[in-house]
Amino acid sequence: MLFGVGGMPTWAPDGQALAFVYRQEATTYLIAADMRGWGLTQEGYSSSDTMGRPHWYAGRLSPDLEASLVERTVSDTAGAASQLYTELLMSADTDVYDIVYLPNVNGSDRAERLSDRVNDSFNALRERVLQETQWDYLAILGDSWRPMDHTPRPGQGRISWHVCGRAVDINQGFLRKGDIELVREDVGGVTYWRVFIRARIQDGSLGEPLRVAPWDIDARSKGGLAAAQGGELKPIPAGYYVDFTTLAADYGWERRNALSNWRSSYYDIEWWHFQKTEGMSWYACMTELYSEEEVIASYGTLPWWTKRPESEIQGLP
Numbered sequence: 001m002l003f004g005v006g007g008m009p010t011w012a013p014d015g016q017a018l019a020f021v022y023r024q025e026a027t028t029y030l031i032a033a034d035m036r037g038w039g040l041t042q043e044g045y046s047s048s049d050t051m052g053r054p055h056w057y058a059g060r061l062s063p064d065l066e067a068s069l070v071e072r073t074v075s076d077t078a079g080a081a082s083q084l085y086t087e088l089l090m091s092a093d094t095d096v097y098d099i100v101y102l103p104n105v106n107g108s109d110r111a112e113r114l115s116d117r118v119n120d121s122f123n124a125l126r127e128r129v130l131q132e133t134q135w136d137y138l139a140i141l142g143d144s145w146r147p148m149d150h151t152p153r154p155g156q157g158r159i160s161w162h163v164c165g166r167a168v169d170i171n172q173g174f175l176r177k178g179d180i181e182l183v184r185e186d187v188g189g190v191t192y193w194r195v196f197i198r199a200r201i202q203d204g205s206l207g208e209p210l211r212v213a214p215w216d217i218d219a220r221s222k223g224g225l226a227a228a229q230g231g232e233l234k235p236i237p238a239g240y241y242v243d244f245t246t247l248a249a250d251y252g253w254e255r256r257n258a259l260s261n262w263r264s265s266y267y268d269i270e271w272w273h274f275q276k277t278e279g280m281s282w283y284a285c286m287t288e289l290y291s292e293e294e295v296i297a298s299y300g301t302l303p304w305w306t307k308r309p310e311s312e313i314q315g316l317p
Helices: 063-081 119-133 173-177 217-222 224-229 244-250 282-286 292-299
Strands: 007-011 017-024 027-034 041-047 099-101 113-115 141-143 167-170 180-187 190-198 241-243 273-275
Touching (some): 113 119, 119 190, 119 241, 119 244, 173 180, 190 244, 217 224, 241 244
Antiparallel strands (some): 027 041, 180 190
């Protein structure tokens, strides 16, 4: 889980973990992070009350509290084991997988494609979004699979999770129409976007009101401070919204961080980009679809980070 900038950090006695307090809106969270795998942060406790500096305790928990924590852990594990989808493969007897078409996307059964390794999770996510919003939001995509010889967007390279069939770009037109809102989230100096879809039925039966002011990307056209900051906050709109970013994460689809030049380059904002890496490196993803010789022939000598897991290179351009 990604959290914002916290406060009141306290080291564990062995120096291998850090506890800190993070506050968002009216809720305070106690967060614990293992320094041997910094991306692994866990919410330990949350409360509407303000928390002070945390302290580490080496004593034994009370029997009642220990039993409660065990029960919660078992419940969470059971929930994680309950799959939201099944990834069916066209052929289970190969190390190289196919690119398969997505049904009825962009008005056709043969318009957009993804790797056979992730297409079923996308289809399941699409159905879930339809249920939550009563709007087939993912029936229109901006992009999905790209060939190795594709022409990249201005200022960007050809190394992309789209090429190995594990990324989609959601339709940017929905933002211009006011059907979605973006909330800016800065994590450790890196900007991410949380996408909220406006529910089709606005009687309160779907979604929830927004509680955080969304970001107005178009405000950069005003010049001045808004241009320098890549936009500005706008008033919280009325109505009911569904958190698409959280739904996507339930099915393994991760949001892409904005690139370093996003304030001045629209193509680097990347709010529309979601990818399913499952902890692998981009190079490993490529060899699911192509031979090593094909990858080298197209890309030549690859940068070091293409063979590192995506979780280790978040924030790189």
